[in-house]
Amino acid sequence: MRKFINIVEGRNVAPFRTLKSVEKFANKLHVSLDVSEDNSSIILSWIEGLLNRVFAEKGSGARVMQALCSYADFAKKEIILEVLGGDKWLMNYYKQFGFEIDPEDEKLVNSGYWNTPNGEKEPGPSMGRIPR
Numbered sequence: 001m002r003k004f005i006n007i008v009e010g011r012n013v014a015p016f017r018t019l020k021s022v023e024k025f026a027n028k029l030h031v032s033l034d035v036s037e038d039n040s041s042i043i044l045s046w047i048e049g050l051l052n053r054v055f056a057e058k059g060s061g062a063r064v065m066q067a068l069c070s071y072a073d074f075a076k077k078e079i080i081l082e083v084l085g086g087d088k089w090l091m092n093y094y095k096q097f098g099f100e101i102d103p104e105d106e107k108l109v110n111s112g113y114w115n116t117p118n119g120e121k122e123p124g125p126s127m128g129r130i131p132r
């Protein structure tokens, strides 16, 4: 049987089974999370390590991303997001969790479309993660 690691305390626990539980977890870690879902997908509109003027501890965003992926795998839903300003660091960050750039947008990334000084071209490239 697959084991789930409690990413907060290092114990094995049940996976996240509702989006609400992921939102609560984010709240606890002071991570702002704007997510919604339909029958087949989860849309991640925003994640930030700052909530009600309290900064999240380093790495809290990654813990919330892992929780969200755990729920997405349980619910068999794809996660979709847009990378703000085509930020290269953020694209690599999301790749760690199994996200891939939409092939159409990958062409634009490779052509340097989003390489503007302030990353002001919006929306950024779309990325998606297939459930496991």
Ligand SMILES: CC(C)(COP(=O)(O)OP(=O)(O)OC[C@H]1O[C@@H](n2cnc3c(N)ncnc32)[C@H](O)[C@@H]1OP(=O)(O)O)[C@@H](O)C(=O)NCCC(=O)NCCS
Binding pocket: 046, 047, 048, 049, 050, 057, 058, 059, 060, 061, 062, 063, 082, 083, 084, 087, 089, 090
């Ligand atoms: C993206 C985010 C939620 C990730 O949270 P996290 O997993 O807890 O990671 P951390 O914030 O601890 O960042 C880890 C490291 O990456 C660096 N980093 C974060 N965002 C970066 C960026 N866009 N470019 C370069 N480095 C970045 C941090 O400074 C930190 O560096 P350090 O290890 O030298 O201290 C968080 O960095 C954040 O709130 N970013 C601002 C909001 C944002 O861009 N959201 C994404 C919208 S698509």
